[in-house]
Each structure stands twice: as structure tokens, then as C-alpha cells.
Amino acid sequence: xxPEEGIQISIGKFSQITSLSPRALRLYDEKGxxxxxxxxxxxxxxxxxDQIETGLKIKTLSWMGFSCAEIDRVLAYLEDPAANxxxxxxxxxxxxAQTQIEIQKLKKVEEVLQGRKAIEVLYMTSTEPxxxxxxxxxxxxxRGTGAPQEVIPGLIGAVxxxxxxxxxxxxxxxxxxxxxxxxxxxxxxxxxxxxxMAHMEFEIAVPVVGRISVEPGFDVKSLPGGKMVTLxxxxxxxxxxxxxxxxxxxxGRQGLQMNGLCxxxxxxxxxxxxxxxxxxxxxxxxx
Numbered sequence: 001x002x003p004e005e006g007i008q009i010s011i012g013k014f015s016q017i018t019s020l021s022p023r024a025l026r027l028y029d030e031k032g033x034x035x036x037x038x039x040x041x042x043x044x045x046x047x048x049x050d051q052i053e054t055g056l057k058i059k060t061l062s063w064m065g066f067s068c069a070e071i072d073r074v075l076a077y078l079e080d081p082a083a084n085x086x087x088x089x090x091x092x093x094x095x096x097a098q099t100q101i102e103i104q105k106l107k108k109v110e111e112v113l114q115g116r117k118a119i120e121v122l123y124m125t126s127t128e129p130x131x132x133x134x135x136x137x138x139x140x141x142x143r144g145t146g147a148p149q150e151v152i153p154g155l156i157g158a159v160x161x162x163x164x165x166x167x168x169x170x171x172x173x174x175x176x177x178x179x180x181x182x183x184x185x186x187x188x189x190x191x192x193x194x195x196x197m198a199h200m201e202f203e204i205a206v207p208v209v210g211r212i213s214v215e216p217g218f219d220v221k222s223l224p225g226g227k228m229v230t231l232x233x234x235x236x237x238x239x240x241x242x243x244x245x246x247x248x249x250x251x252g253r254q255g256l257q258m259n260g261l262c263x264x265x266x267x268x269x270x271x272x273x274x275x276x277x278x279x280x281x282x283x284x285x286x287x
Contacts, residue, residue: 008046011036018055031068034058066095126233126243129250134283136225137177139205142218155204162214177207178265229284236275247282260285
């Protein structure tokens with residue numbers, strides 16, 4: 001045992017020396033990054049002096065934004081830094097790239113917040129709701145059930161394969177409007193008691209013109225038109241919920257009632273524009 005290993009430092013004193021809070025120390029103990037020792041005679045938990053350097057390294061790495069898993073890897077590589085210099089450099093380059101992304105996001109947040117009231121920030125990502133008469137449109141569609149991030153891309157791909165099949169291209173089939181998502185209903189794969197989860201049934205509909213034929217499992221039909229409350233939301237798809245709140249609040253204030261399936265129309269291509277520029281038109285049928 002080295003002299004440093006023989007020195008017992010209380011958790012409170014170790015926290016003071018390393019500037020790691022007791023809560024952080026408990027977390028690093030649970031993750032196996034920095035665990036206190038126990039006195040075999042009185043079961044007293046303590047740190048040794050030689051753990052101070054490790055604690056300071058963890059503090060620095062955590063401040064730089066490294067996760068516990070990444071910190072664990074860095075500490076393992078530091079056991080033989082000469083042999084692992086390239087691996088350590090790679091981890092730091094990855095953290096730098098992530099930091100630059102975070103900086104850009106924070107700059108955008110700063111631009112939004114400067115000179116705006118809180119209520120303006122909350123509503124700036126969508127237009128004001130309006131009431132419109134939407135015409136009926138002929139579409140090819142397909143339904144699917146499950147988690148949206150898994151189901152929707154597959155439905156879009158399947159519908160596009162039908163549209164651009166050789167037979168339909170010979171029939172001069174062309175897309176005639178934005179891809180539209182309809183929310184149908186929720187289903188349970190099992191009962192709640194069995195741990196079942198609710199899954200939404202989605203329908204992807206793409207407006208088309210031309211002489212079209214489809215395989216089983218697809219529909220060619222007219223998507224009903226009518227009176228709808230609509231607004232255009234700009235931003236990531238997964239943050240569209242606030243726009244729905246705004247639209248539904250408008251429905252109530254106008255003394256209207258929802259009367260059919262809510263729709264989302266995707267007005268631009270996520271492969272061509274950044275996430276914060278994605279445009280989605282929400283349509284809520286009303287009466």
C-alpha cells in the first residue's frame with residue numbers, strides 16, 4: 001500500500017477538494033467511475049488520496065460535456081496514455097464536433113430570444129389559424145400501425161414505389177400535391193394488464209393524376225374536402241404539438257367542432273432543408 005492509499009478522506013472532504021457534489025459522487029459510484037472504499041473494521045466509507053486525481057479528471061471531463069460512458073472510456077485509455085493517444089484524440093474530436101453543433105443551436109436560441117416577448121417565442125413557429133374550404137383530392141394511400149418514426153417513413157416509401165412502378169409510369173402517373181398524413185385511431189397490441197402499448201394507425205396519402213393501378217394493400221380514392229381549420233408550422237416534425245394546441249384552441253374559440261381525421265401536409269423535403277425549416281400544414285376538419 002502506498003502512503004496515498006493509506007490516507008482516508010471523508011466523502012464530505014473529498015467533495016470539497018474535487019468540487020464534485022455528494023450527488024455527483026453517488027452517481028459516479030453507481031456508474032463504477034469513482035467508488036469509495038470501506039474500512040473493514042467500522043464499515044466507514046472513505047476515499048483515498050490517490051483518488052483525488054481521478055476525481056479531478058472526471059470533474060473536467062464532465063464539465064466538457066462527456067457522458068459517463070465516454071468518461072469511463074477516457075479513464076481506461078489513460079491507464080496507458082501512450083498506447084491510446086489516438087483513441088483519446090478521437091474522443092476529444094467527437095466532443096468538439098458535438099459542442100460546435102450545440103453552440104450553433106444556442107446561437108439560434110439567442111437570436112430568437114433577443115427582442116421577443118415570451119408569448120411571441122411560443123407562437124412564432126406557426127402561422128395564425130384560418131378557416132378554409134379544402135377541395136377533394138384523388139390519392140393513392142396505405143395504412144400502418146405502430147410508432148410514427150418507424151411506420152411513417154415505410155409507408156411513404158411503399159406508396160412512392162407504387163407511383164413510380166413501370167406500369168404507372170407508362171400510365172403517366174404523377175404526384176399532384178404534398179404528401180399527407182392522416183391520424184386514424186389507436187389500437188392496443190395487448191391489454192394494459194399484459195403490458196400492452198397503444199399504437200396509432202396512420203395513413204399516408206399522396207395526390208396523383210394519371211391512370212394508376214396498385215397492388216393489394218393500397219387504396220386509390222378521393223380524400224374528402226370541406227371546411228377545415230388550417231395553419232402552417234415551421235420546425236422539427238417532433239415538435240409540432242404546440243401548433244396543434246394553437247389550432248384546437250382556435251376551433252373552440254370559433255364555436256366549431258372537429259369533424260373528421262386531422263391531417264398533416266408536408267410542404268417541403270426533409271432531405272433538402274434543415275430541420276428547423278421544415279414546413280407542415282395542419283388541417284382539422286370542422287363543422
